[in-house]
Amino acid sequence: MVEMEEGIQRLGRQDRSIANEVQKSVRERRPLTLRRVITNEYFLHVVSSAAFLYLWHEVAASGVFKGGLCTPWEVVVRFRGLLTDTLAGLTLWGHIGASAQRIAIGFVLASVVAIPLGLFMALNPYVNAVVKPVFDIFKPMPPIAWVSIAILWFGVGEESKIFIIIIGTFVPCLLNAYNGIRLIEPELYDVIKVLGGKRWNEILQVSFPASFPAIFAGLQISLSLAWTCVLAAELVASRSGLGFIIVQGMKFTDAALVIGGMVMIALVAWVSSLLIAGLEKLLCPWRRDIRDL
């Protein structure tokens, strides 16, 4: 016992030991060299971004595209103006809000129905047998194909846009929830059985937590699809939203407006996917320390 205590002392404060297995914690220290700066990940990010912007600027300034391309700076100026000036009665924030609201409503409605349905299908073969043939008919249809029918049914208002988003996000939400449960290692259920658990313990302790990562992967795919859908809907008919900004730019040959609209969509879509990733970290703490998974 005394020997062991001494052993632990020798390991230092940060290190943990149980008998012959030691967990060490060390900080890596390397000298700062030119080679390290050049090969630094973030440094390379900055270099490639700057090169891209420079190339863009040069091409736009050369005038090959005539009025079809503007410099990056012109885009920034155009959109800085839109923060206070209005386009069709709304500032930039108003248009972002309009698109985001459509996404939020459609996305929530779809996932609230699709995720539980996917879980039920995976857990109960009878539910699966009933729902699957109908689902398989709709599965391969691209959501954009629904734009026309949505306008016929719901007109050009909010309903048709939300409907298209629901259609587009439903499939990946359901499929991922379904696969999340189907791919669970069956022996994990044996653990619950051997410990004396019932079927509902298996579902609560194994099925649900094990399917969380897959569900979140589905949400991420759904979200990017939702942005595609809302854009398609807004391009066809709308009086607000980021898609509307792009259409306006096209109508008035305002390249800064079109390109800026595209960049804004990328930005907002990125922020919204960060929100989902943050939610996943909160709900799945066991995945926090696993990188590149």
Next chain:
Amino acid sequence: MTAKIECRHISKVFIQKGKQRVHVLEDISLAVRNNEFLVILGPGQSGKSTLLRIIAGLETPSEGQVLLDGRPVTGPGPDRGLVFQSYMLFPWKTVFGNVELGPRLRGVPREERRRIAQHYIELVGLGGFEKHYPHQLSGGMKQRVGIARAYANNPQVMLLDEPFGQLDAQTRYFMEKETARIWETEKRTVLFVTNNIDEAIFLGDRIVTLKGKLPGRMDRLWEVNLPRPREHTDMAFLKLRHTITAACELTL
């Protein structure tokens, strides 16, 4: 002495893809005494894991039956704890969460649960790692959690299915010593499946050898009358090892 666990003429035939018959076990009969450490030793593909799963109640035998304290086993239950070859820890639960799961499923109140889990985490030498998630642990530590989880449910019989099969030689040897220590601290009836003869002799009170190749059949029963703690380099140990190896090679 009456048998804690008794297997009576157990046979198991799996039916694969609806028509292919795979004969895994053939007429296995054995009795495990109370608080005995019985090792089932057999090569790969000899049906030992299936035998353990039948005793655990996860599979039903095609013929024969398993008796626990004289009563037939009909399904899995908390009176038998199982330690899995590939650990089967819940990655979304901490060490503590994994270990307290058994008592939690049985509705043991929180404070009592905490006390039990803490006791077994200390017993397997994982004190201080309660809040770690399984992916933060090494293989040997993971299986310690597996053992603590099975123990915490207070089973009368512990079933271990090649628990150290995935470990390197040193860790394996160390975990064998730990298993002997834990078993001597809290005696249970243990059924330990392995394909490693050193592990079998080091741990077992008795060893049952299975014949190689499916279906698995009983070969012989060996008494290991060596004092504990045992040493791998002990003359008596090596002699027994030689005898068993020679006898097994004859049948192969």
